[in-house]
Amino acid sequence: MEALKNKILREGEAIGTEIVKVDGFLNHQIDVAFVEELGREFKARFAGEEVTKVLTVEASGILVAAMAAREFGYVPLVFAKKTAPSTMNGEFYGADVRSFTKGTVSNIRVAKKYLNPGDRVLIIDDFLAHGEAAVGLVSLVEQAGASVVGIGAVIEKEFQGGSRRLKEKGYRVESLAVIREIKDGSITFK
Amino acid sequence: MEALKNKILREGEAIGTEIVKVDGFLNHQIDVAFVEELGREFKARFAGEEVTKVLTVEASGILVAAMAAREFGYVPLVFAKKTAPSTMNGEFYGADVRSFTKGTVSNIRVAKKYLNPGDRVLIIDDFLAHGEAAVGLVSLVEQAGASVVGIGAVIEKEFQGGSRRLKEKGYRVESLAVIREIKDGSITFK
Numbered sequence: 001m002e003a004l005k006n007k008i009l010r011e012g013e014a015i016g017t018e019i020v021k022v023d024g025f026l027n028h029q030i031d032v033a034f035v036e037e038l039g040r041e042f043k044a045r046f047a048g049e050e051v052t053k054v055l056t057v058e059a060s061g062i063l064v065a066a067m068a069a070r071e072f073g074y075v076p077l078v079f080a081k082k083t084a085p086s087t088m089n090g091e092f093y094g095a096d097v098r099s100f101t102k103g104t105v106s107n108i109r110v111a112k113k114y115l116n117p118g119d120r121v122l123i124i125d126d127f128l129a130h131g132e133a134a135v136g137l138v139s140l141v142e143q144a145g146a147s148v149v150g151i152g153a154v155i156e157k158e159f160q161g162g163s164r165r166l167k168e169k170g171y172r173v174e175s176l177a178v179i180r181e182i183k184d185g186s187i188t189f190k
Numbered sequence: 191m192e193a194l195k196n197k198i199l200r201e202g203e204a205i206g207t208e209i210v211k212v213d214g215f216l217n218h219q220i221d222v223a224f225v226e227e228l229g230r231e232f233k234a235r236f237a238g239e240e241v242t243k244v245l246t247v248e249a250s251g252i253l254v255a256a257m258a259a260r261e262f263g264y265v266p267l268v269f270a271k272k273t274a275p276s277t278m279n280g281e282f283y284g285a286d287v288r289s290f291t292k293g294t295v296s297n298i299r300v301a302k303k304y305l306n307p308g309d310r311v312l313i314i315d316d317f318l319a320h321g322e323a324a325v326g327l328v329s330l331v332e333q334a335g336a337s338v339v340g341i342g343a344v345i346e347k348e349f350q351g352g353s354r355r356l357k358e359k360g361y362r363v364e365s366l367a368v369i370r371e372i373k374d375g376s377i378t379f380k
Contacts, residue, residue, distance in 0.1 A: 023301065023304075028269065028300075028301060029266050029268045029304045030252075030256060030266065030267040030269070031266065032256045032260050032264055032266075032267055033260070035256070058248065058249035058250075059248035059249035059252060059269070059271075060248075060252075062220075062249060062250075062253055063253055063256050066220060066253050066256075069220075069222050070223070070226075074221075076219050076220065076222075077219070077220040078218065078219045079218065079249070081249075102273065110218075111218060114213075114218060114219045
């Protein structure tokens with residue numbers, strides 16, 4: 001998606017060889033109109049697919065996932081939680097997810113009643129890096145006996161291998177911008 | 191907002207005397223079309239106000255705040271972070287926020303560059319309970335030398351005092367549904 005690549009080059013920040021910071025429009029301050037465009041692009045990428053739910057994980061994936069859910073006819077959006085609030089009683093599906101950026105492991109959770117057998121789930125997240133979050137989300141869907149339509153990421157860091165890992169398992173992955181390399185403060189797209 | 195009260199009565203769950211759970215449409219599974227309506231209602235409540243930014247705190251406030259930002263002409267949405275990711279370098283404003291539901295204290299943060307003197311900030315969150323999050327968000331705005339247009343909450347639990355506390359300090363508070371009492375599994379609105 002050219003508009004996204006241009007925005008990353010113009011407003012993003014390359015840090016070291018692993019991190020691209022897009023806090024100006026996606027991850028801290030959000031350009032809502034632009035995220036609506038991202039939602040439309042996911043619809044175009046997964047055109048023709050039947051989607052009954054969109055699944056993401058808190059926090060920064062929520063808006064882009066919501067805009068994708070809207071494009072698929074306002075199907076319900078479910079976001080997995082990283083902590084167990086006192087209001088989450090009853091049964092849930094859980095998966096451990098390691099964050100390389102934060103150096104932590106979280107057990108992400110979805111209440112069982114929000115993922116059902118027969119659901120066709122599109123997984124959407126802002127970043128696809130090592131694929132830990134996506135693999136965790138896939139696990140939640142499959143624990144529910146539902147099926148994964150595909151995984152959509154706004155920004156993929158190809159060199160961290162998450163996409164390859166998911167494709168090898170047979171999942172369809174669509175990333176709106178694929179970064180091949182981050183080096184000396186500059187970003188190279190595929 | 192009648193549609194919201196009806197939805198809370200129909201789909202919400204009263205737990206004890208303190209908690210109303212709206213995980214089915216707002217806090218875990220999200221009804222995106224309905225949240226768009228909430229955004230329009232915030233615009234109606236704060237009609238005529240100049241708003242240059244909308245501020246919320248991750249995670250569940252993000253979508254409703256985004257839908258409000260859209261109604262105010264797609265002004266930037268900024269969400270305060272509850273943890274300090276490794277990508278948050280440089281200067282930030284911080285405020286301690288106690289969560290009564292989770293029994294934790296977080297230091298919420300906003301990078302200084304995303305709140306500026308002269309900004310007119312509308313604070314939006316899903317719940318207004320004891321007012322801890324709202325007071326923290328107000329503090330971030332004022333540390334930046336910006337001004338608070340008002341505080342908008344989807345659901346206010348009036349008996350927990352947050353709204354009174356904010357109004358006593360001179361802030362305008364608009365809640366789309368105000369709960370007076372939660373008791374014996376039922377919810378009474380003001």
